[in-house]
Amino acid sequence: MIDLHAQVASKSKAPIESFSGWPTIYVLGLAQALSMWGIAPVWLVICLVLIVVALWLRPGGFPAPLRFLVTLAMVAWFFLYYRLNFTVEVAGSFLWLSATLKLLELKTRKDLTVFVYVMLYVAAVSLLFYQSIAHVALQCVVILLALSILLRLQVGPSYRPVAHFGSLARLLVFSIPVVVVLFAFFPRISPLWSMPIKSGAASTGISDSMSPGDIADLANSDERAFRASFVGERPTRSELYWRGLVLDEFDGRRWSRGAPNKGFRYGGKYDIGSLVDSEGDYYQVMLEAHNRDWLFTLEGSRSLSSHIEMADMGLYELPVEALQATRYRMARDRPEPVGLQLPGAYKLDNVSRSKSYRGRDLQTPAGGNPRTRAYMRDLRQTMPNDVDLVSAVLKKFRVEDFSYTLKPPFLGKHFVDEFIFDSKQGFCSHYAGSMAFMLRAAGIPARVVVGYQGGEYVSDGDYYIVRQYDAHGWVEANLKGLGWVRIDPTASVAPSRVEQNLQEAVSEEGTFLQDNVFASLRHEVAFLAWVSLKTDQLNYQWQKYVVNYGQDEQYGLIKKLLGEYSLARVAIVLGGLFGVVSLLIVGWMFWRIERPELNVRQKRYLRWLSILRWFGYSRPVGETPRAFLARMNGNAHPWLVAQTDSRTRELEQRDYQNGDQ
Amino acid sequence: MVGNNLRESLSNRLSRFLASRGARASQFTLGQHNVYIFPTKAGFAFLAVLILMLVTAINYQSSLIYLVVFLLGVLFFISIWLCFLNLQGLEVSAGPVSKNYASQDGAFNLVLRHSQRNVYGLYYASMLGRSDTCSLKAGESLSVSSPVGRRARGVYYLEKFAIESAYPFGWIRAWTWLKVDAQAVVYPSIEEPPESLEGLGGDQSASSGVKSLDRDTLRSFQVGDVLGHVHWKKFASSEQLVVKDSAQVTPSVDWLRWDSFEGYASEMRLSFLCAEVLKRSEAGSIFGLDIPGRTISPSTGSKHRDSCLLELAKYGAVGAAPSLIYFDASRVGAEESV
Known part of the structure; x- marks a missing residue:
């Protein structure tokens, strides 16, 4: 017996020259490269694709010195690139790199098995970065290829690719019901520890500073920022002001965020958190990974989620950057309109900041924009009332020939002066930035708020898609007698931007998605628009029910199905599943044994x-x-x-x- | 030292226990009663990868990684059954007894067959070696042989024959040890006796060699005639079985005797006798064998030749038998007609 074991051990060291499934290995390598695109750095993906292709074209492999050189060069480059950063991205990329380099000298069955296992783990890790249906389908292919290599290793020369691949796929399909039950009932545990997922990923969407023209750049992208669904009354479009960030520091040209109140990054665990059910109306947001820690919430929102934190000025933040799609739930009190006194303005609660920072809302740069300062000083003298003053400024925008454009002319040093008195053409960032400065110059606390406005309503799925071109900036001002109000100067200039959408607002100009051929095709060809909407719907359901299935959902489901949540009941379900599956297999086995094969x-x-x-x-x-x-x-x-x-x-x-x- | 002794005695006990399990038979069908199953090293490594994935899923609350873990876990579980089912129903039987001379490589012959299903990724092994993977089509027989190597003359039994498979993914290994009644007989090597000893004290002068046809008379075939004497050409043309009858109508009887090679070592004598048996049986003459402890009365034909050679092979128990293969003279006597 001992001897026989020794032979089994030596089997794994058996050479695999006779292994005929090399193309499968290379296809697996390439499929993995495709899925690492966007996770690993571009140079790494390209190099590894080249290595795999070279190996495929040269079945003999590389000569030993070259092999050594390639390995050394790749590893050295890798460490020079990442240095000693330790994130999941680095770990995953390194595993992938070393598995692919293993292909250079794949000698024994054990080597091949190690390669396959690492590829399986890398496939799992890549799901931390992308969760779309398409990516999951790609990973299914990777897993199928990996398993087929293992199968081929066992079956040997009599492997029939089509037949065996078919039976493998059948096996996977048959195991799906069990997987679904396990998925639903396997106890979810809170994270034990987390190391950061990404190192220095490029963020998308709005940023924490705004110079004139910044938001106009976003207007060229139809990428999804987030989706939101409402329980209870559905808001009107013009109510949908998604606050993201407050920009309160102005340097004469650029608005930026003063030092954020919260100092810690990478401090928390990747917790998808739990959502609280609410009696009243609420809404749920599925935020795309934008690699920042801020969230977008409607005015007057209260958190119904355990994993998000309230920051200053009624804003909400995540403990770590949103590197994966993240969902959160908020209850909402609708802001009240100010009324005839100031049409279009809304009263906001809970947006004031802590006392010691109040001076920030009056900060203006030491010099610059003299004409605007003088103009506002004069206006202030005639209108001591804040509301009148704001009305006057809005009226100026409405009455004079200001226009709303995605192609504003370039403005120089005194950006506000040039805009207000000369060019009079601008995008929301021009209007919001200028108005906030004007109010501050008149002694009214004011700030720019950036976020998104509006969203496309998908009636089939009853949710809103908010895209990058919905990015918007507006003003919040603290008016005497009213408190903080939201004022959107853009609405005075181009009401259609708020009431309909950007496309309508710039329809005369025809600049909507002008620089983005694919995006504009998706919008203009009805069929493509339909397909993209349907795909989005599918992905939304996928994210809602599968990707974001967590402790809460499990709790709810078990309570609904089993009456009450208890580990004992879950254990019974899982034990029962195990029993049923075993019985099914045994039954099938006997059925197969007892039944003669008939022709x-x-x-x-x-x-x-x-x-x-x-x-x-x-x-x-x-x-x-x-x-x-x-x-x-x-x-x-x-x-x-x-x-x-x-x-x-x-x-x-x-x-x-x-x-x- | 103590540890080594302990281990040795344990492994001895284990092999004795295993040797006592299961009866020797010429045919086995694999099933629950004789197939063992356990994860391989690769299987444990795979489980380790799964646990790593599960920890990743927990730490990042990633539902999709949970999904992958469950999918692969279920596959692992199913592969236990698939691995067993792959071997289940496989029939293993002893093939023809292999007959070799001491200077040649011998082998045990076995036949594998599954009447209903294809069987994949089989390895079979004895203590003397392991095969490459092979697969078996449903209903087809696969003859396999396990090498004996060059061995001293004797009758060898396959003590244990292992069949194993790690189908489908190499995570689980199912194996069986069978005491298949496969035999390999190794005859003494052939040595031509020296010229001076030709005719060795038989009752008759050397009468071997076929006489030329013109001196032979032809008579019709009678039961008992040596097939080698049938005039096949005649049979082909006339469909009449006629026998070439040499000058002596009743062929004289040769006795191959141990004592004829006085002064030679016993192995040498056996080799000489072996050569003589072959020569005589080729010639179709009638001969008997007389060695110490065993006498075979004169006869002719291939069956007679084999039993004579078998006696020569069995003569005395020589050489220590390897553990897998063992020399069993008592059993041979009972199955002389093999």
């Missing part, structure tokens, strides 16, 4: 017998087909007899003549 003729004959049973003729056990036929002959309908006769003859002739069972 086509025999099966056809037996089928015919079961039809005859409907007519009341049955063949008792022990009666030969021929005797049965003879008995039929006397008392059955001639057609039945003829059919029976032909089948009997077929059965006998073929079986006994050829003997090919």
Whole structure:
């Protein structure tokens, strides 16, 4: 026995020269490269693709010195690139790199097994970065390829790619029900520890500073920023002001965020958190990974999620950057309109900041924009009332020939002056930035808020898609007698931007998605628009029910199905599942063992017998087909007899003549 | 030292226990009663990867990684059954007894067959070696042989024959040890006796060699005639079985005797006798064998030749038998007609 084990151990060191599945290995390498695109750095992906292709074209492999050189160069480059950063991205990329380099000298079965296992783990890790259906489908292919390599290693030369791949796919499909039950009931545990996922990923969407023209750049992208669904009353479009960030520091040209109040990054775990059910109306947001820690919430929102934190000025933040799609739930009190006093303005609660920072909302740069300062000083003298002053500024925008454009002219040093008095053409960032400065110059606390405005309503799925081109900036000001109000100067200039959407607002100009051919195609060709909307819907459901299935959802589901959540009940379900599956397998096994393999003729004959049973003729056990036929002959309908006769003859002739069972 | 002794005695006990399990038979069908199953090293490594994935899923609350873990876990579980089912129903039977001379490589012959299903990724092994993977089509027989190597003359039995498979993914290994009644007989090597000893004290002068046809008379075939004497050409043309009858109508009887090679070592004598048996049986003459402890009365034909050679092979128990293969003279006597 001991000796036999020694031989088993040596089996794994057996050379794999006879292994014929090399193309599968290379396809697996390439598929993995595709899935690492966007996770690992571009140079790494390109290099590894080149290595795999080179190996494929040169079956003999590389000579030893070259092999050594390539390995050394890749590893050195890797460490120079990442230095000693330790994130999941680095770890995943390094695993992938080393597995692919392993291909350079794949000698034994053990080598190949290690390669496959690492590839499986890398496939799992890549799901931390992308969760779309398409990416998951790609990972399914990777897993299928990996398993087929293992299978081929066992089956050896008699491996038939199509047949075995088919049976593998069938195996996966059959295991899906069990996987689904496990997925639903396997106890979810809170994270034990987390190391950061990404190192220095490029962020998308709005940033924490705004110079004139910044948001206009986003207007060229139709990428999704987030989706939101509402429980209860659906808000009107013009109510959808998604606050993201407050920009309160102005340097004469650029608005930026003063030092954020929260200092810690990478401090928390990657917790998808729990959502609290609410009696009243609430909404749920599925935020795309934008690699920042801020969230977008409507005015007057209260958090119903355990994993998000309230920051200053009524804003909300995540403990770590949103590197994966993240969902959160908020309750909402609708802001009240100020009314006739100041049309279009809304009163905001809970947006004031802590006292010691209040001076920030009046900060202006030491010099610059003299014309605006003088103008506001004059205006202030005639209008001591804040509301009147704001109305006057809005009226100026409305009455004078200000226009809303995605292609504003370039403005120089005194950006506000040039905009207000000369060019008068601008995008929301021009209007919001200028107005906030104007109010501050008149002594009214004011700030720029950036986020998104609006969203596309998907009636089939009852949710909103908010895209990058919905990015928007507006003003919040603290008016005497009213408190903080939201004022959107853009709405005075281009009401259609708020009431309809950007496309309408710039329809005359025709600049909507002008620089983005694919995006504009998606919007203008009806079929493509339909497909992209349907795909989005599917992905949304996927994210909602699968990707974001967590402790809460499990709790809810178990409570609904089992009456109450308890580990004992979950254990019973899982134990029951185990038992049922085992029984099914055993049953199937015995069914397979006990049942003789029948050939086509025999099966056809037996089928015919079961039809005859409907007519009341049955063949008792022990009666030969021929005797049965003879008995039929006397008392059955001639057609039945003829059919029976032909089948009997077929059965006998073929079986006994050829003997090919 | 103590540890080594302990281990040795344990492994001895284990092998004795295993040797006592299961009866020797010429045919086995694999099933629950004789197939063992356990994860391989690669299987444990795979489980380790799964646990790593599970920890990743927990730490990053990643539902999709949970999904992958469950999918692969279920596959691992199913592969236990698939691995067993792959071997289940496989029939293993002893093939024809291999007959070799001491200077040649011998082998045990076995036949593998599954009447219903294809069997994949089989390895079979004895203590003397391991095969490459092979697969078996449903209903087809696969003849396999396990090498004996060059061995001293004797009758060898395959003590244990292992069949194993790690199908489908190499995570689980199912194996069986069978005491298949496969035999390999190794005859003494052939040595031509020296010229001076030709005719060795038989009752008759050397009468071997077929006489030329013109001196032979032809008579019709009688039961008992040596097939080698049938005039096949005649049979082909006339479909009449006629026998070439040499000058002596009743061929004289040769006795191959141990004592004829006085002064030679016993192995040498056996080799000489072996050569003589072959020569005589080729010639179709009638001969008997007389060695110490065993006498075979004169006869002719291939069956007679084999039993004579078998006696020569069995003469005395020589050489220590390797553990897998063992020399069993008592059993041979009972199955002389093999």
